[in-house]
Amino acid sequence: MAALELALVALLTPALAPPLQDPEIPVDPDAKREVPETMTADEAKVSLTRALNWVIDYQNPDGSFATDTIEVGLEAGFATETYYAWQLASTALAIRALLVVEETPERRATLDKAVEWFLTTRLPKRGEGWDVDYVWSQLYAVTALVDLAGDERFTGEELAARIADRGASYVDLLARNQAYTGGWGYYDDPPFTQRPKWGTSFSTATVLPALQRAVDLGWGKGQEEDGQAMVARALKYVQRCALPNGAYAYALSVIPRVGGESINDTKGSLGRIQIGNWARRLLGDERVTDDTIRDGLASFFTEHRFLDAAFMRPVPHEAYYANAAYFYHFGHYYAAEAIELLPAEERAAWHAKLRPQLVKTQRKDGSLTDFLGSGYLRLASTSFTILALHAGMDDVAVEGAAAELLEDLTD
Numbered sequence: 239m240a241a242l243e244l245a246l247v248a249l250l251t252p253a254l255a256p257p258l259q260d261p262e263i264p265v266d267p268d269a270k271r272e273v274p275e276t277m278t279a280d281e282a283k284v285s286l287t288r289a290l291n292w293v294i295d296y297q298n299p300d301g302s303f304a305t306d307t308i309e310v311g312l313e314a315g316f317a318t319e320t321y322y323a324w325q326l327a328s329t330a331l332a333i334r335a336l337l338v339v340e341e342t343p344e345r346r347a348t349l350d351k352a353v354e355w356f357l358t359t360r361l362p363k364r365g366e367g368w369d370v371d372y373v374w375s376q377l378y379a380v381t382a383l384v385d386l387a388g389d390e391r392f393t394g395e396e397l398a399a400r401i402a403d404r405g406a407s408y409v410d411l412l413a414r415n416q417a418y419t420g421g422w423g424y425y426d427d428p429p430f431t432q433r434p435k436w437g438t439s440f441s442t443a444t445v446l447p448a449l450q451r452a453v454d455l456g457w458g459k460g461q462e463e464d465g466q467a468m469v470a471r472a473l474k475y476v477q478r479c480a481l482p483n484g485a486y487a488y489a490l491s492v493i494p495r496v497g498g499e500s501i502n503d504t505k506g507s508l509g510r511i512q513i514g515n516w517a518r519r520l521l522g523d524e525r526v527t528d529d530t531i532r533d534g535l536a537s538f539f540t541e542h543r544f545l546d547a548a549f550m551r552p553v554p555h556e557a558y559y560a561n562a563a564y565f566y567h568f569g570h571y572y573a574a575e576a577i578e579l580l581p582a583e584e585r586a587a588w589h590a591k592l593r594p595q596l597v598k599t600q601r602k603d604g605s606l607t608d609f610l611g612s613g614y615l616r617l618a619s620t621s622f623t624i625l626a627l628h629a630g631m632d633d634v635a636v637e638g639a640a641a642e643l644l645e646d647l648t649d
Contacts, residue, residue: 277593279586279631285597286627288604289620290339293332294348296605296617301355303329304613312552312610317365319372321614326362326375328614329355330382331621337385338628353386357400361407367430373415373422377441379408381448387455406457412449413461413468419490420475439479439486440510440568442472443517450521473521476514484533486510499559504537505544506559509569511537512576519579531576538573539591539647545569549599549608566608567619567626570596574626587639589630591647596623 297303306322308314313321329352336349356379362372383405386392392401414433416422421437422445450469452458458465479487485507487494496502504511511534519526545566548557555562570592577588599606599619606619 273594273598275594276590277597278590278635279593279633282593282597282627283631285600285604286339286624286631288600289606289624289627290335290345290604292604293335293617293620293624294344296613297348297351301351301353302359303332303352303617309612310610313612316371317369319363319365320369323362323365323372323375324612324614326356326359327378328617328621330375330378331618331625333382334378334385335621335624335628337382337389338625353392356382357404361411368426368428369424370415370426370434371424373412373424373434373441376408376411376415377422377445380405380412380445380452383408384448384451384455388451402455402457405452405455406459409449409452409457409461409465412445413458413465416468416471420471420473421490422472423489436489437475438489439476440488440513443476443510443513446472446476446517447520469521473518473523476517477523480514480518481507484511484530484537486514501555501560503559505541506561508538508541508545508561509565509572512569513572516572516576516579528580531579535573535576535588536647538569542595552610563609564615566599567596567606567622571622571626574629578629582633583636584639585630585633586635587643589633590635591643592630593627596626599623 293303302325304325306325308316308321333349333352333356336345336352339345362375364370364372383401386401387398387405392398412422417433417435417437419435419437421439421442423434423436423438423441426434426436446469449465449472453465453469456464458468461468475490476486479490481487481494481496481502483496483504485496485502485504487502488507488510494502500506515526515531515534519531544558544561548561548563549566551557551563554564557563573592574589577585577592580588596606599608600623601607604620605616606623607616608619609615
């Protein structure tokens with residue numbers, strides 16, 4: 239983790255009062271809620287529909303979502319541009335969520351307006367020397383745009399050309415911000431340089447599969463090896479972050495910090511394990527086997543209490559093993575993606591175990607969030623949840639498989 243990230247938390251925490259808690263979220267993180275062991279796809283559809291309805295209602299008249307301004311006191315101190323970058327990133331996630339679900343007239347209208355705004359709004363800029371959060375908009379923009387390019391509803395000649403042009407622009411931004419180690423991060427340490435020097439395993443893994451697709455679409459033309467060299471460096475970065483204990487280092491280090499209550503322990507890496515395995519497997523890394531994915535998911539569920547303990551805590555990395563609240567919905571979405579890489583007969587049981595951990599965090603209005611109350615975070619968490627719940631909707635349940643999985647996880 240960049241030293242600046244820790245310094246920023248130390249600087250802001252004593253100076254600002256904690257944000258008001260949403261009355262729907264228990265202030266006591268140990269408050270008990272009745273959560274079923276498993277949940278069927280049909281049961282989860284209710285929550286999925288409520289989440290989608292919230293997204294539709296939350297859209298701004300111009301097609302965007304959320305705002306480009308600070309909304310919560312604990313987010314003070316970031317560059318002004320960063321709030322716009324977060325708005326872009328969360329809107330990209332909403333576009334992805336609307337793309338995958340069953341189409342209705344309302345959902346399609348919301349999607350079309352969001353796409354139009356995304357293709358016409360200005361590209362993001364770096365906010366400050368240390369604040370490189372605009373990388374988040376690049377990571378999720380490329381992911382959303384390759385999904386759009388692959389959707390037959392958006393393959394008309396003029397629209398496809400606009401998508402490709404915007405995709406190439408974001409790939410170029412990624413090329414400019416890839417650290418010399420091969421990864422992407424969102425802060426930089428002094429001396430501040432045009433090309434940031436820091437990356438993280440999870441931000442890099444976020445874009446890897448989409449970046450390969452973008453390169454295959456020709457969006458990397460003009461880059462080194464037309465973008466393939468950038469993909470190779472990023473894959474190597476994520477591979478080098480993989481630790482012998484099955485975890486992924488938060489950021490690449492010559493000597494990773496492990497042992498004690500480290501963020502690089504499995505208990506501090508529950509979300510990074512899923513996205514790291516998912517990205518490497520999709521990039522053809524044969525070392526990520528089905529058993530590797532199963533082991534990662536088993537850790538996710540058996541140690542899930544550490545994600546629960548961090549949920550909605552207002553200070554980054556304040557929970558055990560330096561877990562942060564915003565690991566929650568991010569980690570669950572990529573767990574769902576990892577499940578989809580397993581043999582078909584296994585998936586339904588894993589999804590049945592995953593769904594209750596998402597649905598239990600849903601608010602009365604259908605939205606979700608795991609950290610603070612900013613609009614972009616609510617949109618991101620809600621979109622992650624839509625994507626995660628949808629991922630297992632078509633998997634066929636095998637009789638007794640869920641019970642067998644629960645038994646294995648408790649042994």
